Structures are given as C-alpha cells and as structure tokens.
Amino acid sequence: MKFKIACLQMDIAFGDPANNYKHAAKLMEQANAQKPDITVLPELWTTGYDLDNLKTTAEAGAQTAKAFFKDAAVKYNSHFIGGSVANKTESGIENTLLVFDKNGDQAGTYSKLHLFKLMDEHLHLAAGKGKGLFSLDDHKFAGLICYDIRFPEWVRAHALDDVEAMFVVAEWPIQRMEHWRALLIARAIENQCFVVACNRAGSDPNNTFAGHSMVINPWGEVIAEAGEGEEILTAEIDLVEVTEARSRIPIFTDRRPEFY
C-alpha cells in the first residue's frame, strides 16, 4: 500500500498556543493541495520549549489538540500524526503524541519515554510508560519523539511488533544535525522500515532548530529531505518495499536474541 506523506516543518511561536494553532491550520490548508494520506506535525508544536510556562499552557488531557485533529482529519480526509503537545495528566505534564485516522477517530497516543536533560525536560515533564504503536488502514506503525531515536533498543522493540514505518516528531537543534541525519538513517536500515521524521524550523530563546525533516526508505535511502526553513515536505512511501527488504536480508529471522 502506498501513502502520500506531508510533514509540516513549521516554525513555532514560543509559549503561544493560540498563534501556533492558527499557523498549523494555515499549513494544513496548504498541504491539502497535495492531498496527503498522512499529515505529520513536529514535537511540542503548540507551546515550543517554553517549559517554564507549561503549567498554564499545557492542555488538560490534550483536549484542544484532540478536537483540532478530529476536525482536521475529517475536513482533509487525511490521517494525522499530530506531532506532540504538552498534556496535563494525573502523573504530571507529559509530552504526548496524538494520532487520528481520517474518520476523525483517535488511533493512537504515546507520551515521550526518554526525557532529554540537556533541554531540561526532566525538570518539567513526566515520562510516558508505554509504546507508541498504532494501525492505520490495517498497517502497523509507531510514533517516537525526538530524543527516542538515540535508543536503538526502544526503536527495535517497536520493529519487533511488525511496524512498517516509524514516525518521529521532533524539535532537534541545529548543532546536532549530523546526529539527527545519521541516527534516523541508521534506525531505518537496522529495522528495515520507513522512517518519516518531522522536525520544526526556526528558533526559540535557547536554540535554533535544524529543520531537515526526512523520509527514509527501508534501505536507508533518503527519498525526501527539507531544508532548514519552514517547509511542507511531501513524499510517497510504498510499504511493499518493507517486505522486499526484509525478505532480501532477513535480519528478523536471523537474529539470535538468546545470546544478546
């Protein structure tokens, strides 16, 4: 099955959800010209990394974002990997990815498991507890958030659940852009799956972000890559390539987990 993907590599206004909602809505309207099957947004796109003010800007149960994606999915007849938002839960504020299918039904959710100390996440956020698995059109996918890509064992745990594409939403700074590219390509090669990675563009008071959203095939070939600025990156993925790669080099049956 083929899916047309649109990554909304948006700039994000620091701590200003109202403006970010307006801006995301405008980009969705523009992306609709390409009629994407799956639309992807970046990490913490409603607030950016304004972590000091999350107590006021985080949404209880991510309710506003959920209503926004429910409407957008039906309006644009697109599945949404709705980036992540600051989500007030009983355990604290989580960095939560939302997935809505094109009928407007929530298809998945995942709260970031690995908190990134270099950007103070551990001081403001509560870590998630489960995997980011979901299905769209009877295909298995996974959602990962930014720093998660530095944990190959976490990504592999999803691949072992027969995932065919991993969606990574991020706010990855430009200083470590070469890590971003290398890690994403490695995760695609070693798990023989598509990797669709949507980063943000622009700057906040502490960081300039890399952009360079990417779509990578199961051979590790970059089939689409954005520049540094705001951009809608589109690409088509054909999941038959996952089956082909996995039968040509059968790493999943050749594994020797009894020795690991």
Ligand SMILES: NC(=O)CCC(=O)C(=O)O
């Ligand atoms: N938002 C993040 O998780 C950033 C991760 C990052 O920059 C890294 O180098 O890892």
